[in-house]
Structures are given as C-alpha cells and as structure tokens.
Amino acid sequence: EADIYQTPRYLVIGTGKKITLECSQTMGHDKMYWYQQDPGMELHLIHYSYGVNSTEKGDLSSESTVSRIRTEHFPLTLESARPSHTSQYLCASSDGRNEQFFGPGTRLTVL
Amino acid sequence: SQKIEQNSEALNIQEGKTATLTCNYTNYSPAYLQWYRQDPGRGPVFLLLIRENEKEKRKERLKVTFDTTLKQSLFHITASQPADSATYLCALDLGGANNLFFGTGTRLTVIP
Numbered sequence: 001e002a003d004i005y006q007t008p009r010y011l012v013i014g015t016g017k018k019i020t021l022e023c024s025q026t027m028g029h030d031k032m033y034w035y036q037q038d039p040g041m042e043l044h045l046i047h048y049s050y051g052v053n054s055t056e057k058g059d060l061s062s063e064s065t066v067s068r069i070r071t072e073h074f075p076l077t078l079e080s081a082r083p084s085h086t087s088q089y090l091c092a093s094s095d096g097r098n099e100q101f102f103g104p105g106t107r108l109t110v111l
Numbered sequence: 112s113q114k115i116e117q118n119s120e121a122l123n124i125q126e127g128k129t130a131t132l133t134c135n136y137t138n139y140s141p142a143y144l145q146w147y148r149q150d151p152g153r154g155p156v157f158l159l160l161i162r163e164n165e166k167e168k169r170k171e172r173l174k175v176t177f178d179t180t181l182k183q184s185l186f187h188i189t190a191s192q193p194a195d196s197a198t199y200l201c202a203l204d205l206g207g208a209n210n211l212f213f214g215t216g217t218r219l220t221v222i223p
Contacts, residue, residue: 035213102155105152
C-alpha cells in the first residue's frame with residue numbers, strides 16, 4: 001500500500017477563505033503531482049514538482065499555488081476560495097519509473 | 112485537439128465473464144500507456160503499464176494490449192468477480208516528464 005497522505009479528507013468552507021491542502025509521502029519520491037477531478041470527469045494535472053524547490057504548472061490552469069520545501073511535503077494553497085474551486089483534489093508521487101502512487105484525495109466544497 | 116476516450120461510461124457484465132474496456136486516443140504519441148483502478152471516494156491505484164514497443168502485457172487475470180497504429184489499448188479482466196467492480200482509467204505517458212494524461216474512465220459493474 002502506498003504511503004501517501006492527504007489532509008483533510010473533506011473540507012467545507014466559505015467563499016474568500018484561504019485554504020491549504022496537505023500532501024505528504026514517506027517513500028522518498030522526487031516527483032509529486034496535484035490533480036483536480038470533478039465527478040465523472042477525467043483527472044487534470046494542475047501542478048507538479050521534480051524535487052525540492054521545483055514547481056511547475058500543469059495542463060489545467062488553476063488559481064492555486066504549491067510549494068516544495070521538503071521532499072516529502074507538497075502542499076497546495078488557495079488564497080481566496082470560490083465556489084468554482086469545488087472539486088476533488090488528488091495528490092500523487094512517483095520515483096520516476098512511470099507508476100504514480102495516489103493519496104485518498106481531498107473533497108473540497110466552497111459555499 | 113488531443114483526446115482520450117474510453118468506451119461507454121458504464122459496463123455491466125455477469126460474474127465469470129471477461130470484461131473488455133477500450134481506450135482510444137488522438138493526437139498523442141505516448142511512450143507508455145497505464146491502467147489504473149479507482150474506487151468511489153479514493154485515489155487511483157496503478158494496475159499495469161505497457162510500453163509503445165510492447166503488444167501485450169499480462170498480470171494475473173488482467174491483460175492489456177497496445178496498438179500504436181490504431182491508437183488504441185484494450186484492457187481485459189478474465190473470470191470477473193464482483194470485487195472487480197470499480198472505475199478503470201487509462202492514462203497516457205508521453206515519456207520524459209512522466210506527466211500523465213487521463214481518460215474519463217469506464218465504470219465496471221460485475222453482477223453476481
């Protein structure tokens with residue numbers, strides 16, 4: 001079983017609030033990813049990182065930001081949440097040999 | 112435009128039969144193609160990877176084929192069981208950056 005954790009699992013928050021979604025992995029993987037998935041829709045890559053101090057935007061534009069100060073930690077931040085940010089956010093990591101390990105996801109609802 | 116299509120949103124089959132799921136893509140040249148399983152409310156779990164120069168890959172009751180000419184992958188589950196009920200996602204890996212592009216998935220239900 002993959003050792004990748006996401007907190008919180010569920011979050012309901014009001015418009016305008018700042019939120020941080022946490023993602024941690026204990027596998028020592030250099031590559032980490034954030035995906036956004038709406039119900040019944042495909043996963044879209046919003047951010048990725050190849051290692052400490054490396055962050056890139058994915059193919060889906062997102063108002064969120066990420067940081068990678070430690071190998072094991074890849075938090076995602078929304079400065080001012082809006083209802084359009086309501087979605088499931090999935091974090092993943094990889095050792096570069098193709099397979100990605102996913103966390104359980106955070107289901108975000110912005111009222 | 113680039114597109115990844117998986118056959119029908121939902122597929123129902125009888126227990127014991129073989130389930131066949133398809134993944135078609137356009138305007139991509141993937142180096143690898145991966146299949147994942149996703150259960151409700153959980154993250155995807157990796158099942159199989161097939162390389163562009165491989166025609167077929169097997170793992171226990173799972174078999175994947177990859178036809179780069181047709182731009183299609185087939186995913187088979189033999190002797191299906193109710194526990195195989197889940198959404199199955201195909202993902203294209205263009206190589207290099209190891210960034211994956213996912214299809215919308217096929218929800219498989221195996222009826223006892």
